[in-house]
Amino acid sequence: MQKKEISGVKSLQELWLFRSYILGSVNRDFSLRYKGSVLGVVLVFIVPAFQILLYVLVFGNLLKGRLPGNVTIYGYSIYLCCGFLFWNLFTEVLQRSQNLYLENANLLKKASFPSGALSVVNVTSSSINFMLAMSILITFLLVSDSLPGWEIIGLIPIWLVVTSLALSLGLCIAILQVFFRDFGALTAIALQVLFWGTPIVYPIQILPTWLIPWLQLNPLLAPVSAAQALMLGSALPAAEVWISTVVAFTLTTLFASRLYRQHKSDLMDNL
Amino acid sequence: MTESVITVKQLGKAFKRYARIRHRLLEWLPGGGQHHELRWVLNDLNFSICQGESVGLVGRNGAGKSTLLKLLTGILIPTTGEVHINGRVAALLELGMGFHPELSGYDNVLMAGQLQGLSRDDVLACMDSIVAFAEIGDALQQPVRTYSSGMMVRLAFATATAVRPDVLIVDEALAVGDAYFQHKCFRRIREFREQGATLLFVSHDPMAVKSLCNRALLIESGRIAIDGDPVQVLDYYNALIALDEAKVSDHALHIQTNQNIRGVRSGTGEAQICSVRILRQGRETQQVTVGEALDLVVDLAILQDLPDVTLGVLLRDRLGNEIFGINTHQLGLSDSLRNVMAHSQIVLKLTIDHFNLGVGSYSLTVAAHGADSHLAGNYDWWDQALVVEVGFGSGPRFGGVVHLPVSASVVREVSG
Numbered sequence: 303m304q305k306k307e308i309s310g311v312k313s314l315q316e317l318w319l320f321r322s323y324i325l326g327s328v329n330r331d332f333s334l335r336y337k338g339s340v341l342g343v344v345l346v347f348i349v350p351a352f353q354i355l356l357y358v359l360v361f362g363n364l365l366k367g368r369l370p371g372n373v374t375i376y377g378y379s380i381y382l383c384c385g386f387l388f389w390n391l392f393t394e395v396l397q398r399s400q401n402l403y404l405e406n407a408n409l410l411k412k413a414s415f416p417s418g419a420l421s422v423v424n425v426t427s428s429s430i431n432f433m434l435a436m437s438i439l440i441t442f443l444l445v446s447d448s449l450p451g452w453e454i455i456g457l458i459p460i461w462l463v464v465t466s467l468a469l470s471l472g473l474c475i476a477i478l479q480v481f482f483r484d485f486g487a488l489t490a491i492a493l494q495v496l497f498w499g500t501p502i503v504y505p506i507q508i509l510p511t512w513l514i515p516w517l518q519l520n521p522l523l524a525p526v527s528a529a530q531a532l533m534l535g536s537a538l539p540a541a542e543v544w545i546s547t548v549v550a551f552t553l554t555t556l557f558a559s560r561l562y563r564q565h566k567s568d569l570m571d572n573l
Numbered sequence: 574m575t576e577s578v579i580t581v582k583q584l585g586k587a588f589k590r591y592a593r594i595r596h597r598l599l600e601w602l603p604g605g606g607q608h609h610e611l612r613w614v615l616n617d618l619n620f621s622i623c624q625g626e627s628v629g630l631v632g633r634n635g636a637g638k639s640t641l642l643k644l645l646t647g648i649l650i651p652t653t654g655e656v657h658i659n660g661r662v663a664a665l666l667e668l669g670m671g672f673h674p675e676l677s678g679y680d681n682v683l684m685a686g687q688l689q690g691l692s693r694d695d696v697l698a699c700m701d702s703i704v705a706f707a708e709i710g711d712a713l714q715q716p717v718r719t720y721s722s723g724m725m726v727r728l729a730f731a732t733a734t735a736v737r738p739d740v741l742i743v744d745e746a747l748a749v750g751d752a753y754f755q756h757k758c759f760r761r762i763r764e765f766r767e768q769g770a771t772l773l774f775v776s777h778d779p780m781a782v783k784s785l786c787n788r789a790l791l792i793e794s795g796r797i798a799i800d801g802d803p804v805q806v807l808d809y810y811n812a813l814i815a816l817d818e819a820k821v822s823d824h825a826l827h828i829q830t831n832q833n834i835r836g837v838r839s840g841t842g843e844a845q846i847c848s849v850r851i852l853r854q855g856r857e858t859q860q861v862t863v864g865e866a867l868d869l870v871v872d873l874a875i876l877q878d879l880p881d882v883t884l885g886v887l888l889r890d891r892l893g894n895e896i897f898g899i900n901t902h903q904l905g906l907s908d909s910l911r912n913v914m915a916h917s918q919i920v921l922k923l924t925i926d927h928f929n930l931g932v933g934s935y936s937l938t939v940a941a942h943g944a945d946s947h948l949a950g951n952y953d954w955w956d957q958a959l960v961v962e963v964g965f966g967s968g969p970r971f972g973g974v975v976h977l978p979v980s981a982s983v984v985r986e987v988s989g
Contacts, residue, residue: 482598
């Protein structure tokens with residue numbers, strides 16, 4: 303146990319030594335994404351802003367979609383945007399972590415550095431993307447006078463929960479994928495199921511009641527519903543809904559660290 | 574007493590080999606048993622390298638040199654034993670240090686520097702000297718994918734050596750650069766060495782090892798075959814390669830079944846070449862000098878009754894150009910090679926009074942075929958049956974692949 307703590311501290315120290323690389327990589331990540339474009343960094347804002355605008359116009363004004371128990375014009379649009387932002391955060395962190403080893407094989411085979419640094423870069427970049435989009439949504443709430451109040455601080459712990467869940471699951475798949483490429487394709491299918499199993503485009507109330515306990519097995523249900531509730535000022539999900547989230551996080555974290563410890567050597571041999 | 578910088582104890586590395594991917598999955602399941610074979614690349618290596626030593630690592634392709642470097646740099650994890658390194662290591666493994674093709678040279682230098690644990694400011698402080706050393710000029714702001722391999726290795730070497738490391742590990746990478754750049758690199762490596770850095774250098778260039786290193790390790794089949802003075806180690810290494818050639822003639826009869834042995838062989842098999850030898854005063858050799866008297870002896874076993882057989886030999890240079898070829902038909906020996914009986918043996922001896930080829934390495938192709946053309950029944954055709962190394966003897970030196978016997982005289986006249 304003590305030895306484990308020491309190695310944990312040691313890997314944090316190692317990461318600290320590579321802080322310059324991490325910062326630089328986040329920077330490069332953004333510049334690479336908009337390299338060769340005229341608008342450059344403006345695109346970072348345009349894409350999410352346009353998406354939010356589209357949802358608001360289509361669902362708020364055109365289709366007049368309304369949430370059960372919420373009569374405001376923008377209720378459904380905000381619900382949709384909020385759900386999508388967290389879903390995008392989840393999939394971005396997940397997809398980038400699951401390709402961590404394969405995509406960076408070229409680097410990992412030639413330079414000796416802690417691979418954890420790559421995860422930090424991944425989470426940081428994805429979180430910055432998420433925060434940019436979220437700040438645009440919050441600006442819209444301010445402008446349309448639908449901002450619920452200081453409750454939205456609660457989005458921060460939810461961001462943390464969604465990111466950690468995606469990271470631990472992504473690392474499991476990342477390791478498995480080095481040995482068995484099947485997992486990449488299987489994850490794509492699983493993500494489809496997960497997307498429709500999470501109330502993002504539909505409100506949970508429209509589902510038949512027998513289905514709801516099954517939906518509660520979905521670890522994303524609690525954080526996503528909580529975020530939507532915070533944004534719309536409605537009731538937060540009950541404590542038992544969080545059970546699957548906690549269980550999923552614990553299991554994937556344990557599994558990822560077990561996989562890493564057992565197959566660390568083979569992992570590098572197989573890159 | 575100088576301090577040991579690199580210590581390697583009982584180091585071994587094996588890769589797992591599975592017949593099918595699903596066997597690995599099976600192995601991961603509880604009670605799944607073992608389904609892999611271990612392929613040992615390195616076995617029980619023990620050595621230590623002291624501060625300031627420069628060590629050349631030599632060995633044939635696939636001997637395990639690159640694997641050893643990857644273990645030393647911590648990229649691969651040892652299967653057995655351990656590696657200890659004191660001090661900052663800069664490694665130049667293969668080409669490009671993991672450069673990102675889309676990023677500019679400038680960004681890649683920044684990234685590579687940060688990957689070595691340097692801060693942005695540290696790297697920026699070295700940037701000018703890196704760019705000056707690499708001599709890539711305006712290309713610095715272009716994406717690395719547009720670089721030539723020479724530019725890439727120049728930039729990589731300049732970056733890896735921008736800050737003097739305690740240990741510099743270089744893996745054959747320099748072979749890509751042109752002669753000018755190689756000289757520049759060697760100069761920098763020498764400077765480091767003078768300042769007390771430790772060098773580990775893999776190369777197939779014997780001159781580079783001899784001039785840069787004060788110690789050499791020969792890795793052969795995953796073990797250290799010899800550890801010592803570079804001149805001595807390289808001699809042994811050359812002997813080892815020559816031994817490999819001799820093995821070819823020893824195993825001549827098994828060559829079709831054993832693919833590990835060099836030489837490409839084809840034919841219908843009515844006759845089989847048993848051995849090809851070069852004799853100097855009756856003793857077998859593969860190292861000859863210009864103009865020597867040699868005998869070339871080919872043993873042929875006849876396995877079936879044949880109406881006629883022709884034996885031919887062909888010398889090629891290192892690049893495969895045909896230098897000299899002749900056969901028994903051209904030599905007027907056709908009559909003595911008609912109606913040969915099964916289970917007889919034919920020995921052809923070609924006496925060469927003056928082996929007038931220039932310095933270099935030549936391979937010998939030997940063929941046994943029917944009639945006067947090899948198109949009519951190719952019994953046995955053996956490319957690279959033998960490799961001959963030609964060196965200068967006591968005669969005058971010259972350039973080119975052929976020695977034309979010359980005598981020279983000079984007349985000087987004073988005009989006016």
